[in-house]
Amino acid sequence: xxxxxxxxxxxxxxxxxxxxxxxxxxxxxxxxxxxxxxxxxxxxxxxxxxxxxxxxxxxxxxxxxxxxxxxxxxxxxxxxxxxxxxxxxxxxxxxxxxxxxxxxxxxxxxxxxxxxxxxxxxxxxxxxxxxxxxxxxxxxxxxxxxxxxxx
Numbered sequence: 001x002x003x004x005x006x007x008x009x010x011x012x013x014x015x016x017x018x019x020x021x022x023x024x025x026x027x028x029x030x031x032x033x034x035x036x037x038x039x040x041x042x043x044x045x046x047x048x049x050x051x052x053x054x055x056x057x058x059x060x061x062x063x064x065x066x067x068x069x070x071x072x073x074x075x076x077x078x079x080x081x082x083x084x085x086x087x088x089x090x091x092x093x094x095x096x097x098x099x100x101x102x103x104x105x106x107x108x109x110x111x112x113x114x115x116x117x118x119x120x121x122x123x124x125x126x127x128x129x130x131x132x133x134x135x136x137x138x139x140x141x142x143x144x145x146x147x148x149x150x151x
Contacts, residue, residue, distance in 0.1 A: 015050045031066070049083045056088070071105070 002096035006068040006103040010027035013019050017033035031051040037057060039045070051066030062074045072078055074092040081102035093112040095101075095122040110117050 009044070011047075013051075015048075047084075049081075062092075 009030055011029045012024055013029070013031045013033045013035055014027040019033065020037050021034045022038045023029070023035070023040075025039075025043075026040045027041070028046070029039070029041055030048055031053055032048040033050070034052045036054040039053075039057060041059045044061040044063070045047060045057055045111075046063045047053050047066040047068055049065040053067065054069045054135040055142065056070045057068065057072045058074075060070050060075045061077050061079075063079045063081065064072070064086060065081040066083065068087040068108065069074075069087045072086065072090045072092075076092070077094040077096065078090055078092040079096040080101040080103065081094040081099040084098075084101045086103045086105065089108070091105070091108040091110075093110045095107060096110050108117055110118075113120055
């Protein structure tokens with residue numbers, strides 16, 4: 001987890017604090033209390049071990065050590081710490097998951113690719129030999145091995 005001395009960390013919702021509403025921030029934010037509403041940051045959002053967040057999250061990087069109810073989308077990466085709990089979908093180029101994490105939702109990892117993940121996977125699956133080609137080749141090889149009846 002990022003330290004509170006992180007040079008980009010410029011806001012904290014402390015343990016025991018409750019924030020409801022809209023919070024738009026220029027910089028990074030650590031939530032150790034309870035947050036419900038709308039949050040936007042272009043930097044790092046950290047949900048500390050005591051943090052409880054109910055919103056969709058969109059940030060450059062997201063670290064979850066507490067509880068998040070909502071979807072998470074990150075431009076660079078999502079890190080789920082061992083104490084992290086997420087109820088929602090996660091979408092990022094890179095996702096780090098420690099042992100002990102609990103997640104219910106879809107996780108979509110793009111690996112930094114620009115085109116759709118589904119297309120990348122389907123193209124990868126289609127590459128290489130196809131079953132029909134393998135069967136045809138095996139039949140051709142079997143026919144070569146069969147002795148000619150004219151001999």
